[in-house]
Amino acid sequence: MTDPGMILLGQTLSFCGDPFVVPPETTLRHEPRGAVLVRDGRIAAVGPAERVLRAPDAIGCPVVDHGNKLIMAGFVDCHIHYPQIDVIASYGTQLLEWLDRYTFPAEQRFADPGYAAVAADFFLDECLRNGITTACVYCTVHKGSVTAFFERAAARGLRMVAGKVCMDRNAPAGLTDTATSAYDDSKALIDTWHGHGRLGYAITPRFALTSTPEQMDALGALWRERPDVLMQTHIAENRDEIAAILEAFPHHADYLTIYEHFGLIGPGTVLAHCIHLTERERRALHDTGAAVAHCPTSNLFIGSGLCDVHGLHGPPGPVTMGLATDVGGGSSFSPFATMRAAYEVAQLRGATLHPVQAFYLATLGSAKALRLNDRIGNLMPGYDADIVVLGLTSTPLIARRMTTITEIWEGLFVQMILADDRAVDTVYAAGRVVHGSRRA
Numbered sequence: 111m112t113d114p115g116m117i118l119l120g121q122t123l124s125f126c127g128d129p130f131v132v133p134p135e136t137t138l139r140h141e142p143r144g145a146v147l148v149r150d151g152r153i154a155a156v157g158p159a160e161r162v163l164r165a166p167d168a169i170g171c172p173v174v175d176h177g178n179k180l181i182m183a184g185f186v187d188c189h190i191h192y193p194q195i196d197v198i199a200s201y202g203t204q205l206l207e208w209l210d211r212y213t214f215p216a217e218q219r220f221a222d223p224g225y226a227a228v229a230a231d232f233f234l235d236e237c238l239r240n241g242i243t244t245a246c247v248y249c250t251v252h253k254g255s256v257t258a259f260f261e262r263a264a265a266r267g268l269r270m271v272a273g274k275v276c277m278d279r280n281a282p283a284g285l286t287d288t289a290t291s292a293y294d295d296s297k298a299l300i301d302t303w304h305g306h307g308r309l310g311y312a313i314t315p316r317f318a319l320t321s322t323p324e325q326m327d328a329l330g331a332l333w334r335e336r337p338d339v340l341m342q343t344h345i346a347e348n349r350d351e352i353a354a355i356l357e358a359f360p361h362h363a364d365y366l367t368i369y370e371h372f373g374l375i376g377p378g379t380v381l382a383h384c385i386h387l388t389e390r391e392r393r394a395l396h397d398t399g400a401a402v403a404h405c406p407t408s409n410l411f412i413g414s415g416l417c418d419v420h421g422l423h424g425p426p427g428p429v430t431m432g433l434a435t436d437v438g439g440g441s442s443f444s445p446f447a448t449m450r451a452a453y454e455v456a457q458l459r460g461a462t463l464h465p466v467q468a469f470y471l472a473t474l475g476s477a478k479a480l481r482l483n484d485r486i487g488n489l490m491p492g493y494d495a496d497i498v499v500l501g502l503t504s505t506p507l508i509a510r511r512m513t514t515i516t517e518i519w520e521g522l523f524v525q526m527i528l529a530d531d532r533a534v535d536t537v538y539a540a541g542r543v544v545h546g547s548r549r550a
């Protein structure tokens with residue numbers, strides 16, 4: 111029997127352009143009384159309610175009325191670490207010491223697949239509670255941590271991307287692999303999980319300080335064999351990190367060229383941070399099509415620096431960029447807190463991040479970074495029905511402030527500055543309720 115479908119009613123919001131290229135307000139399509147027709151896990155139609163409700167294929171569909179709430183694409187977090195749920199809010203360190211003191215001990219617990227499965231469930235609950243329907247996830251060095259994560263994500267029907275962290279130096283013995291085992295384990299995980307349901311794989315060397323040239327060479331070879339998967343790592347986060355990297359790779363003039371040398375940079379590369387870049391690196395990001403994961407709460411919390419978001423969209427041409435929480439370096443799972451921090455980081459650099467740009471980075475921009483912008487990140491016919499329904503009056507202060515706005519983009523700004531998980535009313539994944547009061 112074919113799916114009878116379902117119609118969601120409420121305010122609807124979608125993008126019809128890139129707000130970094132044309133005036134941001136012109137890239138929004140907002141219907142004050144809109145409707146989304148969902149069928150077979152996909153969006154079949156979006157538009158004014160009266161038009162969608164009268165369409166022949168909508169006749170007889172059950173209707174879910176979300177009232178005056180805002181229906182939009184689920185948030186996409188293009189860089190996060192699921193094993194770091196016990197590391198978030200760790201006191202008093204910057205990157206390299208933070209890794210040694212907090213992160214590496216926490217990640218060693220994921221040698222136990224049972225522990226990993228429980229943590230993965232907690233992590234996914236937290237993502238959904240905050241309206242994140244897709245994330246690009248670092249697991250740990252343990253193959254079982256990836257299996258546990260994918261199993262839990264598959265059980266919920268989510269579109270998630272993840273990879274086994276590869277480290278063969280400068281990490282505790284319990285967290286290291288080798289060049290050969292990193293290649294073999296990653297390849298086996300790709301064969302099992304990439305394309306299974308809605309899951310995708312990302313080859314994941316943690317960063318150049320924890321991978322030997324031999325390991326990066328092996329992972330570059332794997333990516334050449336499987337260019338359909340993503341490649342994620344960290345770069346140019348912290349000045350001490352950069353100094354250590356250039357000492358470890360004395361024959362390379364800058365950080366990015368190391369990854370380039372091993373064939374790890376191109377379309378499908380997702381590079382977290384990109385704060386302290388040389389002019390050559392910045393140009394190479396544009397030329398190669400590698401994407402930037404902007405992690406503003408993490409960059410503020412660990413004291414790493416201020417990413418030049420606007421500069422990265424300027425000459426010699428824009429880079430692909432998404433927004434990311436980077437939990438547990440990041441201090442919140444909330445896309446609102448992350449957009450707020452992105453706004454504040456831009457302010458400290460003397461630039462202004464428009465709310466439409468912020469919401470774009472947190473949805474379609476991140477989807478583009480993950481090469482999924484034809485599937486998720488927007489309310490469009492044919493896209494996955496990964497949808498978040500936001501209450502726009504989730505606290506007394508927000509409710510009061512919303513009475514003063516006249517344009518939807520102003521309302522989005524109020525939300526990104528003041529809202530939190532209380533604004534996330536209902537979350538749908540492939541058309542099924544996965545979070546909220548309407549969950550069966």
Ligand SMILES: [Zn+2]
Pocket residue numbers: 189190191344382436439
């Ligand atoms: Zn990270």
